[in-house]
Amino acid sequence: MPPSDPPLPPPARTGRPRSVEAHAAILRATRAALVELGWSKLTMGDVASRAGVAKTTLYRRWANRSELVVDAVAVLFDELRLPDRGSLMADVEGVVLQFAALLDRPEAKTALMAVVAESTRDEALRERIRSAIVDRQKRLVLLGRERAQARGELPYEDDPAQAARNADLIFDVIAGAVVHRALVSAEPVDTEWARNFALLVVGGLTAGAETSPPPERRVTPDA
Amino acid sequence: MPPSDPPLPPPARTGRPRSVEAHAAILRATRAALVELGWSKLTMGDVASRAGVAKTTLYRRWANRSELVVDAVAVLFDELRLPDRGSLMADVEGVVLQFAALLDRPEAKTALMAVVAESTRDEALRERIRSAIVDRQKRLVLLGRERAQARGELPYEDDPAQAARNADLIFDVIAGAVVHRALVSAEPVDTEWARNFALLVVGGLTAGAETSPPPERRVTPDA
Amino acid sequence: MPPSDPPLPPPARTGRPRSVEAHAAILRATRAALVELGWSKLTMGDVASRAGVAKTTLYRRWANRSELVVDAVAVLFDELRLPDRGSLMADVEGVVLQFAALLDRPEAKTALMAVVAESTRDEALRERIRSAIVDRQKRLVLLGRERAQARGELPYEDDPAQAARNADLIFDVIAGAVVHRALVSAEPVDTEWARNFALLVVGGLTAGAETSPPPERRVTPDA
């Protein structure tokens, strides 16, 4: 839904088919509440009244605030794209900046860490985060690797399990570093930082590619 | 920071002094409550009664739950050490595993992301996190770099601002990747992952040293 | 006051209606708490739990403790009756003893002066006391006067404003004396006191009736 959202749809129909407008209105209201109030001051009652809906309707569809918020912000992660910038370095730099831009949006900033924190004690929520958010990000890493392999910047990995592990590692490094810089260190992720970060990661990847097989040869020695 | 901060030197002289036993008991009780209940179910009243203290006493010392929890878990980060394992690779691996072990403790796991989430809307809390947690971790990075430089694994950086930026980058990469792996991806940080991660990072660091300068000449100068 | 007050006629139609059982249970619990604890130790939370009701429910219906207590004790004043004892003297004596018996009940004793004290700073409470308590008592005075007039013990008053003033005066004298004796002097209102009091008042009334017009002729002289 790129462009607009005609804020107030037709008020109601009477009878059954209310559901879909209500659904969208609730998610929209949730994002608006996140922007205005932040996670910790967002309440179900407030979301309901913003959406012009009864609290009952929320609870009929989401078990709790966290699940609602995950769904509400998940759509933001659909907007992430990976335009081909011609090199692995440039692609990494691009994805970093794009992810940083997303984390700069107040609704994402306030919600993301909060639901992750909540998920440390809630298996269902953890699963919902994985499918709604994590997997949406991880596909960019897979796509980037494919492109780099096609360009010859990275070798192909024969063992699919090892390939998956590598992708997971890269994903945690990239996403983790950006999140940590933006939210924990609370410093800006600007183009300079993105370039230095990309330099480090791509350096590690290609150095690793030459010297790769992990157990046999360790990095340091020269000896 | 040699001398400390004289701006608030006489913290009042008169009246009954605050109880240091109460202070310690409260922090202990907070950690216990985090373990048992997790962040979202921890209440000030519960902490107070565990500590055998009135709720008022908590509010006299901490403005809110988040600040209390930051102080309560900060001490955990004091336990982090960086034993010299003989090489940069091994030191990175060691610090990763040590930090992962810390994040595996339930009181840290549930609290860390929560206070970070809260801090996106609370400047004072952000500052408290920085001084109580972030800075405590960052010194390990600085120490590790010094050792690597002494060993000749890493070059010395002449520009102190650039040196600080580099350290910050490394810190965000290491801490971010571990946190993301442990809490967002919710996968174990085991020795294998730690080794692969160290390989990547050290590869990037040393590759960067040889090949670096993105604009004209980057990091290392004359080498 | 036949029709009552239409300014707030449709008290909302939709939503779950307020529970009438809860209403009754709360007033009952309030009286019980007054008996056991007295006014100053009565708490909203205690009343709520006695009534098996949430504190919220109390605050949804009464703005504060005082208004709740007025409503709770108002019903006691509905029990006041004025049986026809055949003479004005006997009727006064009867109403005095009856009112004294009411003031001897612990829930009335502890509550009445307290809410009056509170009302010196609270116009809304003053109005509530007037309609819930004062007016309920005053009708006894009006009834007693009518009977006395029918018996020929008291003259009819032509000027209705003057008649109202007289009734108010009598009311304050009777109610005030009984309250003062019972609560301020803290002495028993027994039949002897009631007889002497009735003698005084009826003497004043009938003396006044013969000699009435205030300014011209003063009472005392004959001397």
Next chain:
Amino acid sequence: MPPSDPPLPPPARTGRPRSVEAHAAILRATRAALVELGWSKLTMGDVASRAGVAKTTLYRRWANRSELVVDAVAVLFDELRLPDRGSLMADVEGVVLQFAALLDRPEAKTALMAVVAESTRDEALRERIRSAIVDRQKRLVLLGRERAQARGELPYEDDPAQAARNADLIFDVIAGAVVHRALVSAEPVDTEWARNFALLVVGGLTAGAETSPPPERRVTPDA
């Protein structure tokens, strides 16, 4: 204050004596707080800080808020006087207006009923009210009766117990009616009301004087 109170024997001899300035400042501060805040919002801490005194100092001298307030307002009742106006009627009218003026002062209005209410559950407080307030008022009644007897308006009573009972009755009637009019009915005690009230009471007294002896002859019946 002729007799005074020796019951608390030697208030200790040694050590630093209690500050008399503090004592006066506290009572002054209490009255000021009553005027500004009213009884229910008056707090010990507020009084202490108004008086420039520690809370401890208050509690060293008064057991609770009620006792402090009784002492603070008692002095107001010392100002009541009974100038000889030449007749019983005029004296009653005068005392009524004077007492009404006292009750119109905000510190008296808000405090009087409150401490009486409190005293229904506190014997010590009841006694303190009696000696500090009630007895101070009652002497006016006794004085008024003596004057009326001297003038020949009222007969002398031989039985001292009966005389005391009569004085108590008159006292409760006068004080009760004024208090009730002013605080419960919340209507002004103006000269007209005072005149009508005096007419009634003096009428009752002198009518009673002629027909008086209580036990032998009853008022109404077959006569």
Next chain:
DNA sequence: CGCTAACCGAGACGGTACGTCCCGTCTTTTG
């Protein structure tokens, strides 16, 4: 003329109750 006992201010202490805000559930009435 120094002891020492009781006072003084300040302010932290363990508590209790407050009145508010949300929670998630449960009736109602309306369309």
Next chain:
DNA sequence: CAAAAGACGGGACGTACCGTCTCGGTTAGCG
């Protein structure tokens, strides 16, 4: 017969005072 409206029992919030308890320090009288 779904959905809005809103009352329900419940629980935690953060605040305000309570009355008590250290503190360091002052101010008498006694010895």
